Amino acid sequence: MNEPLEKMAIFAAIAEHGSFTGAAQALGRSKSHVSASLSRLEEELGLQLMHRTTRSLSLTEAGKVYLKHCQELVRSAAEGRQAIRSLQEEMVGHISISASPSFGETHVYPLLSAFKELYPQVTINLDQSDGLVDLKSGDFDLAFRGGRVVNPDRGGHGLDPDLVAIPLVKGHMIVVATPDYLAAEGTPHHPDDLRHHNCIGTDFEVNNLGWPFLIDGEIKRRTVPCDFTVQRNSLIKIRTLQSHGIGWMPSYILDRELRAGELVLLLTDYQSPPFDIYLTYAYQKVLPLRQRRLVDFIKAHFADMDTIEIR
Structure with missing residues (x-):
């Protein structure tokens, strides 16, 4: 100097x-x-x-x-x-990624496995959690999140100006049931019909927040009866496939079941708008090479995919 x-x-x-x-x-x-x-x-x-x-x-x-x-x-x-x-730099070092359990299993894990094949010297940690992680703490390099990108220091409210948020794809929350359940209990044709069915979801969504539907041009929420709440989409899917009731979960974990006819899509005329899924990371003027390569790899994968399709 x-x-x-x-x-x-x-x-x-x-x-x-x-x-x-x-x-x-x-x-x-x-x-x-x-x-x-x-x-x-x-x-x-x-x-x-x-x-x-x-x-x-x-x-x-x-x-x-x-x-x-x-x-x-x-x-x-x-x-x-x-x-x-x-x-x-060489493509070496560690990358830690956070994703929700359902999106992590269906989309993030296969992506990271393919990236690892290309760059075997990079070590990877995939943390699957529904909770918000603080990307500015240094514990995580990247996170996949649905909805708005928020600041956990503000109680989960408010867009965080210190994060880079790259919109990747849109997802849907959908209502489904097995053909056997519908044959036995009937098919709901309006969200209000759900009061006559057993529904499957998380305790907060079922009993407090309610499931959102587009009714008369507005998003309206309906609390629904449920005799067995769970906290993971994977368990909602299992109980729904066992014909215990009507499930509400992300479309991206149901591709095979919908294609095979194991589940039937319900209330499509009242489906709420899709939500954005983002790749987020703390702002840096210069990203480490391994992180920059992974960001580019992820963006390329989703580049031609506007919405995770509902089959």
């Missing part, structure tokens, strides 16, 4: 660590070098940047203004180094 830029970086380090000693340790320089660098910088600028006492350092008004520019310089230099390193 040339001398003017070095002095700016040293000043930023002094402000960050609050002392000459802390800055010197962080930079691997002597305390005297750090102190002298600040003095030379102030002399060149003709302004005092920091108040000095025997016990503390504090920024002057000029120092506060100048510090912002110095910090931006340090950040830009670090990003530049990372950009160059990414060009030289």
Whole structure:
């Protein structure tokens, strides 16, 4: 680093660590070098940047203004180094991905397996959870999520400006039952008919939130009777296939069963609009090569798929 830029970086380090000693340790320089660098910088600028006492350092008004520019310089230099390193990286390292259990099993796992075949030196962790994960904590690199991309620090509300959200595909929540169940109990033709059937879903959706339907041009929710609630789409699917009732779940886990006629699609005239499925990650100016390759791989897979079809 040339001398003017070095002095700016040293000043930023002094402000960050609050002392000459802390800055010197962080930079691997002597305390005297750090102190002298600040003095030379102030002399060149003709302004005092920091108040000095025997016990503390504090920024002057000029120092506060100048510090912002110095910090931006340090950040830009670090990003530049990372950009160059990414060009030289090999496809090695670890990637941790979060996805809901149902979408993870049906779509994400096959994708990651194919990616792993291409890049065997990359290690992968797929975490399957319905809960929101904090992508800014560093525990996860990528996440697949349906609906809006929210900030868990705000209780799950509000779009998160610190995340990149790439819309991949649209999904549907659908109502289904087996032919045997319908033969025995009859076929509902309107959402209100569900009150006469046993339904299968999660406790919150069945008893509190209600299933959403498009009725008279508006989304209206209906709570439905249910004698056995579960917390996973995979279990809703199993009980529905066992003819215990009418199930409500994502279309993307039912492709084979709908094709084979094992399940019948119901109430299609009242189906709620599709929801977006996103690939999300914390914003970075320069992504590590392995993460950038995986993002491109995922985008290419979904590029020609507008909606996960209902067969």
